[in-house]
Amino acid sequence: MSSASERLVIGVGHPERQDDGVGPYVAERLSRLGLPAVAHEGDGTGLLDLWAERRCCYLVDAMAGAAPAGSLVVFGGSQVGKLAAVPFVRSTHQLGVPEAVTLGRTLGRLPGHLVVIGITGCRFGFGAALSPAVRRSADGLVARLARALRRTSR
Amino acid sequence: MTASTRTLQVDALARVEGEGRFQVRLEGARVVQAEFSIFEPPRYFEALLEGRSFRDAPDITSRICGICPIAYIMSASQAMEAALGWQIPEPIASLRRLIYCGEWIQSHVLHTHMLHAPDFLGLPDSLALAQQDRRLVENGLAVKKLGNRLMEVIGGRSVHPVNTRVGGFYRAPEAASLHALLPELERCEALSLAALETFASFDFPDLEPDTLFVALRHPSVYPLAEGRIATSEGLEIEVAEFPAAFIERQVAHSNALQGQTRDGAAYLVGPLARFNLNAERLPPDLLEHAERAGLRPGCRNPFKSLLARQLETIYALREAARLIRDYVPPEPSFVEGPLRAGTGHGATEAPRGLCYHRYALAEDGSILAATIVPPTSQNQRQIELDLIATVERFHDRDDTALQWLCEQAIRNYDPCISCATHFLKLDVERV
Numbered sequence: 001m002s003s004a005s006e007r008l009v010i011g012v013g014h015p016e017r018q019d020d021g022v023g024p025y026v027a028e029r030l031s032r033l034g035l036p037a038v039a040h041e042g043d044g045t046g047l048l049d050l051w052a053e054r055r056c057c058y059l060v061d062a063m064a065g066a067a068p069a070g071s072l073v074v075f076g077g078s079q080v081g082k083l084a085a086v087p088f089v090r091s092t093h094q095l096g097v098p099e100a101v102t103l104g105r106t107l108g109r110l111p112g113h114l115v116v117i118g119i120t121g122c123r124f125g126f127g128a129a130l131s132p133a134v135r136r137s138a139d140g141l142v143a144r145l146a147r148a149l150r151r152t153s154r
Numbered sequence: 155m156t157a158s159t160r161t162l163q164v165d166a167l168a169r170v171e172g173e174g175r176f177q178v179r180l181e182g183a184r185v186v187q188a189e190f191s192i193f194e195p196p197r198y199f200e201a202l203l204e205g206r207s208f209r210d211a212p213d214i215t216s217r218i219c220g221i222c223p224i225a226y227i228m229s230a231s232q233a234m235e236a237a238l239g240w241q242i243p244e245p246i247a248s249l250r251r252l253i254y255c256g257e258w259i260q261s262h263v264l265h266t267h268m269l270h271a272p273d274f275l276g277l278p279d280s281l282a283l284a285q286q287d288r289r290l291v292e293n294g295l296a297v298k299k300l301g302n303r304l305m306e307v308i309g310g311r312s313v314h315p316v317n318t319r320v321g322g323f324y325r326a327p328e329a330a331s332l333h334a335l336l337p338e339l340e341r342c343e344a345l346s347l348a349a350l351e352t353f354a355s356f357d358f359p360d361l362e363p364d365t366l367f368v369a370l371r372h373p374s375v376y377p378l379a380e381g382r383i384a385t386s387e388g389l390e391i392e393v394a395e396f397p398a399a400f401i402e403r404q405v406a407h408s409n410a411l412q413g414q415t416r417d418g419a420a421y422l423v424g425p426l427a428r429f430n431l432n433a434e435r436l437p438p439d440l441l442e443h444a445e446r447a448g449l450r451p452g453c454r455n456p457f458k459s460l461l462a463r464q465l466e467t468i469y470a471l472r473e474a475a476r477l478i479r480d481y482v483p484p485e486p487s488f489v490e491g492p493l494r495a496g497t498g499h500g501a502t503e504a505p506r507g508l509c510y511h512r513y514a515l516a517e518d519g520s521i522l523a524a525t526i527v528p529p530t531s532q533n534q535r536q537i538e539l540d541l542i543a544t545v546e547r548f549h550d551r552d553d554t555a556l557q558w559l560c561e562q563a564i565r566n567y568d569p570c571i572s573c574a575t576h577f578l579k580l581d582v583e584r585v
Contacts, residue, residue, distance in 0.1 A: 045295055106284040
């Protein structure tokens, strides 16, 4: 069985851009529980380094889309390949999450098991506060990920 | 529109930082309009600084860009130290040069390998490049990771470092943590030399427009954060004389001010300018590598900026190794002095070119006025001239091929549009 150190939750986003900060929010709360989680601003090349030699990574990022705020979309296994069509919030210069997944697959640098969890946001302006719907969804996700990490580390 | 009129337009440029578009109209073989438009919203950084402490400027202005924060930190710090009359000891200046090497490495390699190289291979992006040449992309990622690591060790983190301050550093890194990077610096220099050979094999469009180059020049070193401002027409001035020689002007089609000389001429800043004005400061063997790659001092082909940028990556890797071998932690790690009213100027070489700052301070060190002139603002007009030269030179190509070349001509500058929209006032001229 894999150890906790082989598993990692990566929260992608900018904590000062409202709902785009949901990934770092999730990572911070898991870290406070003593679980392996890091925040990442989203440069895809840096994601490749974080994935290196991990057996399992959960990547949490904000999404923009028509679904209600707080909606979760989970991509695991072969579904990760569908990410390219998903409107994740990303920079125009650096590689975003979908590009990092595609590049990681091409270079053989994906973790053994990658689960990408998108949370639909509704506010992407300046400020640290998550919208209420996104925060509720994020708190629920923290509880689920904590259970998953503790279960697999036993 | 007549039958002989063609319009090339891309509304959302890819593989650049920020939001920009271009439009070129040509009649027959003659361009009648060329506009490089930046529609990223203005960001008001200069107004944001007014009334704040001089100590805040490096950290606040570093937020202008996530790719080149060191350029803003260093130019702002220099300007503040000039205003206050603080002298920076050599060990602190060397450590600044070292962290600047890290920024050049990570920024340059991101552009050369991931954003610009695909243009020369007819590929849409770095993902396609990774499928075609996995080794090149893997090696580029390794070099970028090392540049980021160098910034982390010195600056505390690679994006918007937190260990820098006016006067130096909050804490000097331990020598052992820097020495641990030496083997990877040597490995990455070899990888980068191999990449230069790969890039040298690319087919560079044959274009040599008249260009005025502007960069720092220093009597003994290839400039990163030191030297006077020089031009390819022979002007050489102190950094404080920048406003006397260069201005910014508002144009209706762009949210970013455009730089030009006082005489109204466009000019180019960045790797090609630095190389042309400082080639003799490079180690002889690197000049030989440049020569073999097809890059010679005096080169005016903007497409060969790829080679200049890659050559600078190699130089920065080697310079970083030299600085680490000579490193003695500065003690103290920063200097301080009395406050006073005054005006200070700072200019350093961001990866994309000259980054100029000017601040007026009150007696208590609060900022009365701020002016920031980033490289992409200065390059905007030259980019438009390059678009004209490119379209007129290759007008016989079909629209798809010509549009591709135009996008490539813009990416020659690795434009950072977010940096360019920093300015204080937005005067919209409606016609």
